Amino acid sequence: MKKIIVAFLGLLVFTQGANAQKKTSGAIQFETTVDPAALATANGMQLSEEMRARMPKAMKTNFELLFTATNASYMPVIETEDSNGGGGGGGMGRMMMRFGGAGGAREYYYTFADQKLVEVFELSDTTYVMQSKLTVANPPQMNMGGGQRPGGNNPAAAASQSAVQFLPGPPTLEVVKTDETKKILGFDCKKAIVKSIRKAKVLDMDKDIIDETAVWYTTDLGFNFSPNPNMWTEGAVLALENKGNSTVATSIEYRGVSTKDVTAPKKATPITQEEYQKKMESMMNRMRGMGNNRGGGAGQARSIIIN
Template sequence: MMKRIFAIFFLSSIALCASAQKKSSGAIQFESTIDPAAMMAASGIKLSEQVAARIPSSSKSQFELLFTATNASYMPVEDNEDSNGAGGGNRGGFGRMMRFAGMGGAREYYYSFADKKLTEVFDVSDTTYYMASKLQLSTKNQMPAFRANPNDSGKVKPMVPPVIEVVKTDSTRKIIGFNCKEVIVKSTRKVKILDVERNVTDETHIWYTTELGFDFSPNPNLWTEGTVLAIDARGTSTTAKSIEYRNVSIKDVTAPKKAKLITEEEYQAKLEAMMKRFRGNRTGGGAVRTITVN
């Protein structure tokens, strides 16, 4: 009798361990939507009817988070609509401009949970680089520097950092089966429209859960705590759509060794140099050459 009880207990323990191991790794599918006109309006840019008519109403792209008990990776999912993973459907010139501004494209993120390290991997021209990063709440590189006057070929003036206010709410939301809490990030900045300076406040709603047991955000610059499963802002949204528990290879959550180290300062210098060449080609009277920076 005791042997039978022990055998049942032993088998139950194995089943519980297998279940726990299964749920420590898997994949979460995310979908991002971009509305270019709404994003420009949020930046205080008023579009003419002709320009507005040429801009696609919205575009969607798919991303995947692979995770194990110790590591994770987050990257675009290639599909038939857009093999670059930078936004499917009718992206048009705006999609290329977003990629040129370094706003995603084929950029990949690799997480190490134990030491809280985050590594960004991306291509510039024919070289693959990696850059040390971190989860944080920052307004840095949230929007490209749009030029109010398209005929102005001078250097873009740096944007004045906005005033940030973080508000934790009592709102809750269920996303792919997890209980999520809400944080609202209010960003107030001064913009000049028709020579009139005024304050513009944008709100970004971040939904996170602590039930997954690791820190993550689909946008590393929009994170306060936990695992972020949805980000809603004016003109943009990213939301987790499904989760599948399965075995994930350690190779799929490890940054490629072929990548070359680059610092933030070196990357910004490369980006500025390529933007200068881009502006020179656009205003030089010759054929326009589009340079993609991922």
């Protein structure tokens, strides 16, 4: 009888240890929803009812965060049949959606011990790896012939489409911590607001345009992460909410994760932020030279307040 009790206790300790270990790795599913009409309006475009009617109500993309005790990766996914279980249980096929560097989806790889983050993307048939970091920052400023302003580098076209004309210069950023909390996937999340303030002409009057992004984060997961590396305050961000564009964690599964799935590819070509910016500006200049600048970039929409 004594041996049976000892064996049972040993099995109980093993099971508890296995469960504890299991919670150090897993997958979190995210869904990004874009409302094209709201996105265009937030960027200052005036849409007719006919244009709104032709636009889809919402466009959705699925993303997956895989994490272990030491590393993580985040990328778009396409659901496919996976008879082998994906090397870690679960039937979701995982693949990178390579649309190029200009606003296209990327892979992000995190190393927790030294807080390193790298971005992996494809540009001109070459796979690049670029050092990055979690922070609150403006995206790289590039001369793309009009920036966020509809109409590109054609002032007359821009004026006919938009009552808001952004002035040159990057936005001023401000982080506001709040007392608001809510549960996401069972985790206690706190809310921070990132304000992006830009100078603009609104009907020939000087105004401040304030874009607001709600950042919902938790410290319960034990690592730092954000679906948008430029929208991070602390902890693991499980939701980003703004007008026309939101990304929210929809499910979590604790399971084994292969080391290769959270490790950046070694064959990618290193590139610096400065080199990447120069490449993008060069590409945009060539496109404009060919008369192929269509404007209307897919920027991130946020709620707009005019003071």
